[in-house]
Every structure is written in C-alpha cells, then in structure tokens.
Amino acid sequence: MSERPVNDSKKKSNVKRRDFLKILGVSGAAVSAAACSPEPAGKLIPYLVSPDETVPGVSTYYATTCRECPAACGIIAETRDGRTIKLEGNPAHPLNRGAICARGQSALQQLYNPDRLRTPLVKQAGTWKPIPWKDALAMVGEKLADARAKGTAGNAVFINQHESGSLVEFIDQWLAAFGMKPHLSVEFEADQATLEANRRAYGVAWPRLNFSAARLIVSFGADFLDGWGTSVPQQLDFADARTNFQTAPRFVYIGPRRSLTGLNADQWIACKPGSELAIAQALLGAMGHRTGTSIAQAATASGVSAEVLTTLANELKAAAPSMVLSGVRTGDALEVAATVAEINRAAGNVGKTILPDEPILAFEGISRYSELADAVEDMRGGRVPVAFVRGANPAYFLPASLKFDDAFAKVPFKVAFATQPDETVEQCDLVLPDLHALENWGDAQPVKGTLSLQQPAMDKVFSETRSAGDVMIALAKADPSAARRFPQADYRTWVMEQFAGGPRAFAAGLATGIASGNMSVRRTPGARGTGTAPALEQASGDYYLVTYPHTLFGDGRGANKPWLQELPDPVSKIVWSSWVELHPETATKLGIERGDILEVKTAAGTIKAPAYLYLGIRPDTIAVALGQGHRSRAKLAPWNPANNNNAQNFLQWGYGRYARDVGVNAFDLISATTDAAGGFVWTGTKASITKTGDHETIPSTEGSARQHGRGIAQAATIADLLGGKVKDEQEPLLPGEAPHEYLRGMRAPVAADAQGEIGAPTAADSGTLLGLYDPRNPLGMAKRRWAMTIDLAKCTGCSACVTACYAENNLPTVGAAWQNATVYAVHKTGYNIVRGREMNWLRLERYFEGADDAKFGEEFEGRFVPMLCQQCGNAPCEPVCPVFATYHSPDGLNVQVYNRCVGTRYCSNNCPYKVRYFNWFGYGESDRPQYAFPEPLNWQLNPDVTVRGKGVMEKCTFCVHRIREAEDRATLEGRELIPDEFTSACAAACPSRAIVFGDAMDPKWAVNQHIEDERAYTVFKEINAFPAVVYLKRINHPSPLTASKA
C-alpha cells in the first residue's frame, strides 16, 4: 500500500478513523490468536454481526508491558473501538502492582505521535525519499552481503534501546547469523556504577529494595523516586513504608542538589559534589571498619558539619536494619557504590532491606557507556561498515564533546529502526519505520521468576510501519546463509516459540499479562580498568556543574510528548523549557534574578538558559537537567500548523514538533569521561556563569512557592503523631455560622446551604425535613457522597496523577509555541503557561517550608499537594453562575455543563482553590493553530469525555463518566455498587497509592477510614465550603540533632 498520511483528512475523509481493527489478545479470560491484519477494512464496526470482543462504546482491556524505561512494568491498555485510549497499571504485575508513572502513561503519545514515521525513507543526495519496503529490504540485504564479502561484517554496530526480554537474544542471534558481533543494549540513564557494585557485592545487578523493613534510609544521590532504578515499585514500597508509622523509616538524602527524592527526605545533607565518597567512608569507619577517613576529614571534604555527620553515623549504627543507597554520578561513583554496599553489609542490611535473592532483572545486560564510546571510536576510525540504531538516540544524549556526529558520518551505511524522526535517525541513510510497543509483540523479565508479556493493544496506526523483529526476520530469510536460523514466519512466532512453555503458555499468560518462568539474560561483561574522569576539583570554573536526567524526559526521549512537556517538572515546576538551577545566595552575589538568561560555560561548551533560583542546591553548585534542546541538522522552519496537510512536512527532525528547539541540551557542557564501572560521568566538571542581560519569564505553573501559613499542605512530626497530638480540635460552632450537619463519615460534611436549608438541625423547620444527603430522605436523591482522600505522607509529588488526568479527561496541552493567539501575539514556547493558562484539572503544588530568608544551611522542607476541584458541599462557584452551568448534583458533585456555560468566568473568580480552567482558545478545533490533538493524537481522546469548546469553563469532574459507567453497569447487572469497584483516573495511576476515591456515605468504601483518620484535614476550612477532598497530613521525621536543639 502506498503512503497514506493519516493527517491528510481532506483527501481521505474519516475512513481511517473508523477503521475496524482486528485486535489480538484477550479481553478478560478470552484468548484470541487470530492473525494481525495490516490492511484496514475500511468499514464501520458492524452492529448486526459485530466481531467478537468488540462492542461499540465498550472498552476492551489488554494486558501488556510498558517499554518507556527498562523496568518493564505491566500495563493495561484500554482499547475502545479499535483505539487504545488509556494506559493503566496492571494490578497482577509483581513490579508495579497496578500503578503507573507519568512516563509510562505518555507512551500513548508516542503511539499516536503526529510526527511518527509512516513509510521507509532513503536518503538520496541529501534529501529523503519514500521507498517501498521491498527495495528497502533489498538495500539492507545488499549492504550486509557486501560487508560480509569484504570481511568487515564483524565490525558492524547495532545500537538498541535496552529492553529486557528475549529481544536482546533475538538481535544477537540475528547479528550472529550475518556474522556480526553482539549488539549494544543502551540505557543511558542506567547507573552503571551501582549496577557494577551490586554485581560485585551481591551477584545481581539490582536487588529488590525492601523499604518497609528499613528504619533509616540514607541515599547518596540515589533518586529512587524519580528515575533511578525502577521508580514505580520503589515509590509504592517507600510510600507504604513511610505510612506504616510505628516502624516508618527516617530518610536522609545526601547530595549537592536536592532532587524530587531529596524533597521527600526528612533531612538533606548538602555535601560538595564529589565528596560523597569521603562521607560514605567516614560512615563505614564509624561502623568499625578501617577506611582511613574520619568524620572530621569527611566534614572538611564535604562542607558538612562534623556534628551532622556524627549524628548520622550514630543513627546509622542505632537503626537496624537501615538502607543505604548510592546513585552518585561522579568520577568515583563505583567507589562510592562499593563503599555503600559495604556499609549495608556491615549494618546487616543485606537480606533484610537489600534483597539480592529477589533481584530485579530488567537491568541485566545493559551495555556500559564505555562500550558505546568504544563503538563511536570504531566508527571514527572508519572500521564500521554498517550501523543499525533502534530506538536509542545517541546523537542527542552523547555529549557534544564526544563528536558522535562526525564519527557516525564515517559509517558508509546507517540504518535506523525508528518510530519517530530524531537526531540519530536524521543522520542515517535508511529509515525503517518501526512499530510502537503497543502495536507489537514481545516479552520482558522484570523480576526473577516472572515474565511480563507484551501484546499489541490495537492494530498499527500506520499501515506502512513494520516491527523491527519482522524486518530482521525478512532480511534473514532473504539471505541464504541466515535463512535457516530463522524459520519462523515473523517475530511474533519467534517470541512465542522460544517462550518458556511455548506459544500455549504465552497465550495463557496474556489474560493477566504475566507468566511464571525465567529466561536467560545476557550478562554485562565485567568492568575493566579505571575511569577516565579527572578529579572534579581540578576542573576550571567557579561552580560545580551537576547534570542529571530529567525526571520526566529521562535521557531526552520523553521530550516529544506534549503531556510530558506540559507536565511541570516535579521540583522546579517549569514546563516547556530548560533552566539553570542555582542557590538564591549565589544569585544574590551575582545579581541574578529568576529568569535572567545565563551563559554557562565549561571546557567542553556553552549553553544559555534562564536561571531558576532553588533552595535545594549548594551555593557552590549549579545544575542543569538533560532532556530538552533537541535540534535538527536540517534547517527547518518552526513548526507551522498551517502546513498541517503538507505531505512533506511530517519529517519533523529534531525529535518532532513538540521537542525541537525547546530549551537547551545540557550535554553540550559535558566532557565524555567514564567512571571505573564504565559508566558515564554526569557530574565531572565545573562551570562558570555569566549574565547575558537577557531575561525571560520562565514558563512555570508555580505562583508562590510559600504557603504563607495558610495550611494548604499541613504536616506533623512523627513524635506528635505517635503521641496522639495530631488530631484537630473540633471547633465549636460560632454564632452566625452557616448551619451544617456533620453526617457520619464526612469531616467536611454537607452544607445545608448547598441544597437549601432543608434538613439542617438549625434550619427554620427544626430538622423535620431530612437533608438531601440523609439516607432517610424520601426523595432518595442523595444516596452517595463522592469523596476523595489524599495522603500527603504518601504523596511524593511524582505527578503521575496529573498525566492520568490529561489522558482520561482529554485535557489539551497549551504550551506549544503556535498555540497562542494568531495576530500580534507572542509565539514562544510555553507562553500560554507564562500566562497561567495551563489546563491541568489536577495540579501538583510544591510548597517550601522553612529557610524563609533563603540562606544556605537552613533546613527546609518540600511539601506536595495534589490540588483538584474539591467538589465542595457548599460550593462558592455554584451560586454565582448566572445560567446554572455549574450546579450541585444529588451525589455531591459540582457539575459543570459545558453546553450551558456562557463563559462569564465568575465561578473561577469565586473558587478559593482556583481549580477551574477556561478554554481561552479553540483547543479542540482541528482547523485552528491552537489545536491540541493533531491527527492521530486525537485517536487517544476518551470518547466518554467531551472535548470542550472555546469559551467555556471546565474542571475536575471526579471522573463522573467513570461513576456513571459503574452505576450503569451495576444497574444492568441488577445490583448495588460494590465498594471500591472503580476509582478515579488519578487514584488508579498513583504510584504511592496516596489518592483514595469513593463514596463517603457508605462505610464499606475505603475512603471512609481515611476520612476518619486523625491526620485528616480540609483546606481552607474557614471558608466553609465543605470540600469533599480530605487531605491527610504529611509526617516528618526530624533529625535527632534538630530535635535535641528544639
């Protein structure tokens, strides 16, 4: 079939949109093994004789595996009418147990990315031309035969984005069939030093971390809540451990920059970059080992007071068991990791909090950075005849100083298996459009003993894309010598055949997405030699430079997804931009204000980015996140939605329209050095900063970072909690206060006022009429009161709930440069968010407490509050709406009727929580530049939820469509709702299980226990809005040092 750009709606009308797609896989227990058809049937779903499993308007759920990071969490893909519309965690999966992070959910926006490659392309005389698959395969076959004939095939390089599972084995077999050496399985974020140290100390790359057993967690820069290791299960366990208050661990974070994980710590020990080793050795020394570093020496080296270190050492000795983690990325990272492993051994943590017997296997087989760097040198030497790249983007994430581009250009023939144009693909000669993981088969081995299965959740989005595995099998079949090694028809067959138990076991496992069993893993070869990183202190420059992978974009691969661009960075709350973090003290010294454009210079290069003043960084350090700054080599005009239908315009080099020219690439600053484990050194240099004189308002969703004592994010200490001093005194009713009745189960109960005063005990009728929420009310209107609790002691601020809300409720992203007004307006990325126009129904507020005068050394605390419509019982928004577009539903919701809304915005003005969002532009209209869902992104839209029109107000609905769906289902089945049978999208995603949703009128729902919790409070109680969202106070574990001083 010829090229058919799906966004060319004028030519093709809507046939594609309504294609019926035969979907493989299972729904519930049903198993289907029908073949996958690439040909669109071109018909609506027939109602009369509809295909099995497909009922129009009813979702089918497929269990599959997330491939957004190596962890391989289990996901459930909700598919409606042949389109996958939502990803949620697979509750049966041993790793993520039903939770899912923001990155995982955003896989949908890769699947439906409007910039996806749609057809094989070949570069001829510098321009890209579509090429039929037949010719493309012939071309590759020819080059491979050529290389083998010349005897250089052994030098060919295959770089693959690391995926655990049999793909690793498959690629190596295929390469071997052609006489090529094993491939590089690249995961740039992987902490090679820790992996190596773990292998040496425990024999596994990643032992399971048992947070619940620990009494003290000490992290040396190990950001286990934002990207280090398997963040979702770590987050689940950490949250569980921290809310089991009797045994909850205290958490100390050591590092020059306080990351999201650091903000979740009770104490931040701000050591100098590179001094972690001294501290670790001193701690080890304090445990009775000979290390040659005393506490005093460590204090001098790290700039931390000896008192703090001594206290920590004493705590560490007293806590049994504890958990010490290393995630440092300096030149001596391996030594730190090894010392930390020794501390764990000395403290007796191994087998208690560090469980090598239950290893996480997803990180086995990751190639070292040094291997990749060696391959680059081979390329530079002209020894590489053919290079394959699949998924990974080394042209972006390798530091500019490595000069990857020059070396890569010396490879005569470069093939990319890619779903999306990126910097590396742009430099290849042949591009073979790959399938997305949600369209493809596969497997993974997340933990020992369990295999996670991957199946297509829907038919291909673009008919001319082919799975890399299928392509490789086709190539092998065309080659006489390789053909016999691949008798299978396609990659699916290959996967199933080699699966433990064969195709039958595979198919049986598809219903739950998991199967028990083990598969062989490729071992990473042992590290050789020493690192190449020079000592940090010797670098020239005024400030230590800390670079780190962006919590949401990772090594940059998330940047093309508008959900992730629009999702505020959990720490800085900046969107659609890069920034340079520096301490307010440094800023004052240099006369820098937030938003001043700084030039950061190192020996390797220079970047310019706006300054972000952050309390959580040492004054002698600056930090930049990697992930933004994607650039195209071709001179491309900025994306112009007016050319949406131009067939030539979808080669969006520079990683697609949403990533190109957004922010800067921090790796322009870094020289390419390795640690002793062959891992890349992220913190290995110093930088100087100068003010350029330019200024910009950073696109950020943060208003004030301080609560001004308003009690939005409340906290208590563990001592108070255990001493029973946390519960709020019930305030007596003041004369003249609005009458309200504290119905059982709701702290913020039912305002009589919301529905008139009937039934209120103080009302004029003296309570003879029953309130609308009274179960005995003859009207029977209010059997339920939907409510939510959010446990701030669990919430880590990861923001997965926010993305879940975007996905569930069709929230438009508004930050792209072209989404502002069209006439005489600023066309700047993130400008709509500079103007506060983000549409996040659920936002994650991050407040700082303490260190009010921004002095370094003062303790401060980060507090996270998910803030959404509070569904007030006495909602201020309701009476002011002139047209009843917002009103109170009998089950306690503040309902917003989009069709009735005229857009006075009075409701938003009167909302104390400021959780209402207005459609300033026609984000849902496809003929506008502001359109937020360019084809095929619109395929993800949830059919249960309206795409709101221009000029109306919208807000969180408590996922009212899920409520109604569950109620309808119950009615159809002739039963009552089962407690906790469904939940809201945010609660379903939450990787800390902080959000609980349910009916506060029915004690059987879990939400009731939390409402009755002693930590429960409501925000702005004095306004008497009676919110249905109840927060549970965060619990802090102050340092014994602070406690003794206090």
Added chain:
Amino acid sequence: MATTAAPLPMGEPLGPNVASADVHFPAIKTYEQVDHEIINTMRPTLGWFILLALAILAMLAGAATWTYQIYEGLGAAGYQPPVMWGVYIVSFVFWVGIGHAGTLISAILYLFRAGFRTSIYRVSEAMTVFAVMTAGLFPILHLGRPWKFFYLIPYPHWRLIWPNPKSPLVWDVFAILTYLTVSATFLYVGLLPDFAIMRDREKNPIRKRLFATLSLGWRNSDREWRHFARAYLFLAAFATPLVLSVHSVVSFDFAMANMPGWHETIFPPYFVAGAIYSGLGMVFTLVIPMRKFFKLEHYITLNDLDAAAKMCLFVSMVVGLAYLTEFQMGWLAGSSFEQEYWWNRTFGQWWWAEWIILSCNCLLPMSLFSRKLRRNPGWLFALSIFINIGMWFERFTIIIPTLSHEFEPWQWGTYMPTWVDMGILLGSFGFFFMWFLLFIKQLPVMAMSEFKELIPAKMKQRAAGGGAH
C-alpha cells in the same frame, strides 16, 4: 411660527443683564436669544465632523477587534488566570459609574432645587444614557461565548431553564436594563418642550415632521405644562433610588463573592459614591470643552462650575473615606488573607495602581478647596481627566489585585492587557463619543425651556408675546 420668540429688538446690543453675568449668572435676556443661541450650536462644523469621524473610526476599530476576539477566543485578550476578569469588567464598572452623574444631576439635584443643574443637566443625562449603553456592551463582549448571552435573560423556554436568581450577574442584567430604560425616558420627557421649539423653528419638512412626532404634539398649553412638571417630578423621584440601586447591584458582583478585597459590606455605598464621582468627572470633561467651543460661557457660568466642583470635592472626600474604611477593614479583619491582600495591593505588586487612584481621586481634588481653582475651567478640565483615569484605575485595583492574590498562593499571578483589550476599550470610547457627538448636533445641549425660566421677570415682560417655552 406662532410660538417662536419675537425677533430681537434691532440695534440694541446684547449684553449681560447683570454686571458680571457672563461669569456668574446666565447672560440671557430674551427667549429669542436662548432659542437662537442654543439652536445655533447645532449647526455642524468641520471640527465636529472630524471628531465624529475619529469616534466612528475608533468604534470600528473596537468592533473589528471584537470580531477577531470572537473568532480567536478570549485568549486573544490579556487574561492571565487566575485573573479571569480584566479590562472589560473594569471598563464595564467604569462606564456604569459614569452613567450615574446624569441622573444624579437631573433627578436628585432637581428634587433639591439646585439651580446650577440647569446648564449641565441635559448633557449629563445624555451622557448617562450613552454611558449605560456603552457599559451594557462589556458584559457581553467579555463572555467566552458572547453569542449565548441570551442565556442570562429569562425568556420563555420549553426546557424551563431560567437564569440563576442567586447570581449577581443576573441582577446586573435587570439593574442595567432598568436604569437604561428609566434614564432614557427621563431624558426624553425633559426634551419634550425643546422638541416643540425645534419643530417650530425647523424648515426642513422631514426633520420638522420628525420633531413634531417626537414632541408628541406639544402645544405649550398650561395644562401641558402642569402635566409635564408633574411627570418630570415623578420621574425624578423614580430615578433617584435607581442612582443608588444600580451601582449597588453592580457592587454585588464583587461583594457577593467571597474573595479578599471583594467580600465587603461597604461596597454598595462605596460604589455609589465612586460612580457619582466618576460621573461628575466625565461631566466636567464633556461640558468644559463644549462650553468653550459652543461659546456658551454665559449659559454655563463659572458659578455653575464652582457649584459642581464643590459637589465634586464633597464626593471625593466621601470616596476617600470609603478607601480609608476599606484599608481599616482589611487591617482589622484579623484575617491574613485580607491583610496580605491589602498589603500587596497598596505596597506590593499593585502599588502603582493603588497610588494612581489615591493621588487622582483623593489628593488632587483637594485643590478644589481653592476658590480660584474651582473657577478655573482649564484646571477643572485637567482635574476631570485625572479623575477619569483615577476612577478607571479604582475599578482596576478592585478587580485585578483581588483576583491575582487570593486564598491559594500557588495560583497567585499577575495581569497585563494586550492590544485586544486596549482596542476594545478604545472602541468603547469611540462608541460613546459617537453617540454623544451625534447628540450635541441633533438635539439642544441645554434645556431651552428651563433657561427661559431664568430670564429675569423684567426682561420677560419686555419680550412678552414672544416665545413662551
């Protein structure tokens, strides 16, 4: 021409009847002089045409901007959530406020028998009607979906969906429409005798017919005068409470909300005082140039201006007292929301706007304690411009600082209008001045019949047999 004034006695030079009349009292002697001089002002001039063209141009610019805004969405304007109301609501309150002086001067001062109103009330009344018409545009053009504005009107509907009677915005609809109806009626009734004069003097048959219709067959009989005086008095009494109620209702838009800086019981009287104040400012702005260019110094005398300036000074102090009360309430509220809001408004983010209003509305008008300045039309005009600016910013500081600094610190923000806001604001001035300029050349800017009552009896006798309106 039976009822028109007798021709002026030839050869007798026109002069003031009192030595200093041109500055103190209207220097008018005969009915004919009144008719002649005032009707003379209605002859179109080149300057008028230029001004009218500018006004229409500005209005069209505003209309084009609005069209663009409707097409693009409200995002074209400068809204920066949480500031969900901006220049449009500021201008709405501004124009409604201006609409208050007219009724105050024509109705309340009429009831109080304040003589100085005679020379300025017609202009003020016309200003009121046009200002309310202008104000009425803003609630519609600030809507997200202005084509659905009729949802706010209780029209019969098979789905039985009515506007929400709890919402102050619905009260606004009624208040504004009532006020517009009553003030337009009041203006029209007051014009009846003048329509008759126009009818009698008009030569163009079509216009004559038109004026005849508009004058409702006025024949200058005693009976008509008696009824007229009754009707006028009744309307004045009817309009007087509206002066208080309309702006009270407008203030409820804010006072009924629960935001710091809005939720205040002082708002109704405070808004009424502010409205009268801004209206007086606009009266000066309109009357002083008109007095000069129409050569009406001997009608609108310095005594009149002086009296109006005294009233302006008094209202300025009322407004100043309201400001101080607000500050004190914010301070003593015992609520950190209120206290921080007031601090932020006065010394923080919005200090400049706050100090614009304090200096324009409270400090500068103190100059009116000086008799000399009160009788200096140039200063009064300059001051009136300051008052207009100050009162616009007063509404700005009421709306913007509250919305940008509410309960939830995470959602604190700022606000900056765009060219779209400014284009529509300009258009509203164009709209207002277009009507006003058309008015001053189509209808007498002063009540000729009332002026005739001011002519001293001796002169009246001399001119007996002349025009009697």
